[in-house]
Amino acid sequence: xxxxxxxxxxxxxxxxxxxxxxxxxxxxxxxxxxxxxxxxxxxxxxxxxxxxxxxxxxxxxxxxxxxxxxxxxxxxxxxxxxxxxxxxxxxxxxxxxxxxxxxxxxxxxxxxxxxxxxxxxxxxxxxxxxxxxxxxxxxxxxxxxxxxxxxxxxxxxxxxx
Amino acid sequence: xxxxxxxxxxxxxxxxxxxxxxxxxxxxxxxxxxxxxxxxxxxxxxxxxxxxxxxxxxxxxxxxxxxxxxxxxxxxxxxxxxxxxxxxxxxxxxxxxxxxxxxxxxxxxxxxxxxxxxxxxxxxxxxxxxxxxxxxxxxxxxxxxxxxxxxxxxxxxxxxx
Numbered sequence: 397x398x399x400x401x402x403x404x405x406x407x408x409x410x411x412x413x414x415x416x417x418x419x420x421x422x423x424x425x426x427x428x429x430x431x432x433x434x435x436x437x438x439x440x441x442x443x444x445x446x447x448x449x450x451x452x453x454x455x456x457x458x459x460x461x462x463x464x465x466x467x468x469x470x471x472x473x474x475x476x477x478x479x480x481x482x483x484x485x486x487x488x489x490x491x492x493x494x495x496x497x498x499x500x501x502x503x504x505x506x507x508x509x510x511x512x513x514x515x516x517x518x519x520x521x522x523x524x525x526x527x528x529x530x531x532x533x534x535x536x537x538x539x540x541x542x543x544x545x546x547x548x549x550x551x552x553x554x555x556x557x
Numbered sequence: 558x559x560x561x562x563x564x565x566x567x568x569x570x571x572x573x574x575x576x577x578x579x580x581x582x583x584x585x586x587x588x589x590x591x592x593x594x595x596x597x598x599x600x601x602x603x604x605x606x607x608x609x610x611x612x613x614x615x616x617x618x619x620x621x622x623x624x625x626x627x628x629x630x631x632x633x634x635x636x637x638x639x640x641x642x643x644x645x646x647x648x649x650x651x652x653x654x655x656x657x658x659x660x661x662x663x664x665x666x667x668x669x670x671x672x673x674x675x676x677x678x679x680x681x682x683x684x685x686x687x688x689x690x691x692x693x694x695x696x697x698x699x700x701x702x703x704x705x706x707x708x709x710x711x712x713x714x715x716x717x718x
Contacts, residue, residue: 398602399625404568411561441559461662464560501622 402551409543409552410438410497410530416544417493417526417554418445424492426522427452429483431476431496431513436464438497449492454479480516489557491520497530506531521557529553563712570704570713571599571658571691577705578654578687578715579606585653587683588613590644592637592657592674597625599658610653615640641677650718652681658691667692682718690714 428446430439433455440463442451453466454476472479494517498506514534517527527538530552538555589607591600594616601624603612614627615637633640655678659667675695678688688699691713699716 398598398605399622400568400572400598400602403598404565404572407561407565407568411565437559437561437564441561444559461560 405548406530406551409547410528411441412544412546413528413552413554414438414441414495415445416547417495417528418442421492421524421526422447424522424524425449426490426492426525427487429454429491429494429520431494431517432498433458433460433464433466433471434497436460438495439466440464442495446493452483454483476513477516480513480520484516484519487520489519490522492522492525494520494525494527495529496527496533510534518557523557525557527555527557529555566709567691567712570708571689572602573705573707574689574713574715575599575602575656576606577708578656578689579603582653582685582687583608585683585685586610587651587653587686588648590615590652590655590681592655592678593659594619594621594625594627594632595658597621599656600627601625603656607654613644615644637674638677641674641681645677645680648681650680651683653683653686655681655686655688656690657688657694671695679718684718686718688716688718690716 427450428442430442430451430453433439433453439453452470452472454472458465458471472483498509510531511534518535518538521527532553533555535555538557541554541556543549543552588611589603591603591612591614594600594614600614613631613633615633619626619632633644659670671692672695679696679699682688693714694716696716699718702715702717704710704715
């Protein structure tokens, strides 16, 4: 498998898991959190597909495509190690859907970050809320969900509160 | 369609067109030229799939993933407006396959660049050689090829000498 093959599997799986998770959580009123904006393609997809829920983006510094840039009120800027606990204080356990694509090249570094950030993500989810991640996360009490059709095992993960 | 949808179509089409073009030109001995290395995913794919042909990468400055970095002897560094004519002088019209993903966000800028660079690409191809591009190119005498199955019209282009 080439890196192009892996990347395509990852993007296709991300979309399949997000579309599934958006539908699965449609009845929950709480906000959607996008951890990491990057180029903004996934945020653009969320904005197209999520109806009636606020979408907040967590990012150090916005550098996205102009079409995919959140309004200031929906951008939570800074290091997620600081902003996630602040967000828990602000919103409580209300998030209907959280998506993260840590997405660095260095798999060991991604994994270390996933371990560090998982305990800060877990309490944000509402009951029935889903977390979609391109990397394996380390949660205490969330349930691993089977992937929807079209997603490639290992390229995306879904967790449920 | 979200930007994620468009991007997935583009990546899937690129792979389908490249796999088709690699097979179609397998009997030609001339080199393969990759215009723009970027992260190096497509170069990695070419290196996995192309057998018995040299692959040269054209780039201003190498910033690819360590797994996808060409040996110095196969990296042609500098502005393609200068390096493509130098390459014609060095290799003559021998390229079996040329791939370009100009890939900027700004479609008008991509198109202007495609117009500028097309006349420098066209003479490099051997007879029967193929050019695969993520953007529409502007050639005098190359033939537009139908896309292979799996490629989405408008997301990739194939031209034949």
